[in-house]
Amino acid sequence: MPRDVHPFHAHATDADLDDLHARLAAARLPEAETVHHATPGPHRWEQGVPLADLIDVVNYWRTQYNWRSFETRLNRIGQFRTTIDDLGIHFLHRRSPRADATPLILTHGWPDSIVRFLDAIDELADPTNADAPAFHVVVPSLPGFGYSDKPATTGWGTEKIAAAWVELMDRLGYPRFAAHGGDWGGNITTVLGGRFPQHVLGIHTTFAAAPPGLTTDGLTAVERRWVEETHDFWHGSPTRLRAAYAKQQATRPQTIGYSLVDSPIGLLAWILDKFAEWTDTHDSPFETIPIDRILDNITLYWLTRTGASAARLYYESHNALDPELRVDIPTALTMYPRDTEKCPRPWAQQRYRHIIRWRTPETGGHFPSLEVPEYFVKDLQDGLAAVLAADRRG
16 A cells, blocks of 8 residues: 555445435425426526426435445445645545556546546456556545545645646556546646646546637637637526536635535535536436436535535636646547537647547537446547557657
């Protein structure tokens, strides 16, 4: 066992699980939304999570969902904690049996968690295809998320997290490694590639942030539509401001945090709304993501009481990516069609200056590892194989 790294075993108390079930049974719910659409479709969600859908999920959560099964999966993979800059960091660590395996760190975002990568870990570590690359997989919980500690002071933004990941990997015996992430994890992976090229072999991400001030001149019609969709996400009309959640968490995370930590219904609605809106589905996120996987994620937030502390990442790092940051190491980027932000390649190239591989799949949204898991794993394997080959060529 590496120095200062300790095994961790997940086990919620029966009292905490009983309390959750009691709160779900005693929930006070509002009346139904005032926009009524009988047929399935995105318009049913115009005012947020429809009451009928929420009642169905709550009933399943209370009577059928099995948290113990999820704990068993985490413990089988291998969980650990270590302290970096006085903060306890939790992580999954699955070593590959392959002698040629490359260390790889996977970073999640919000409103997800280590659950984002749970179904990909085994195939990445021990691929069924012997020709596919293999990885020693490390999946940390972001500060304030899951079983990592909650920061007690300001300062734990994406730059500090990236530096902590370098320390974590070095502590595990991985001084050089590859990195992948989506959402905040994509932002952190970008910082890793830009700030620590001596440690990072290459990156793969579903997030690309161009430097500010670029024009649409020369962009294709599809790329212009991406720019418009991303602008609408952040700056749409008051009734369609899809990023209102981010503005709230970036300015008043403590205020929303009381609801997220005190009410499982409030936490469920706040997170389920994002899974519904950001997935490549017609009506419900459960069209592509199993309900148990979404409840694994939400229950992890609930039992660890991290609704407020996770929201504070927006306070720390919203719009904080250094406009001057450039990534010169080999990079693979995948822009999924229903993601919240999609960056045109000509814009991405202004920040990521050594793009080895670029993909625009036909399906998938903000949570591709959960929505299209087989495609996601294959794309990640192929993308990392390409950047690692480029790194070896120098």
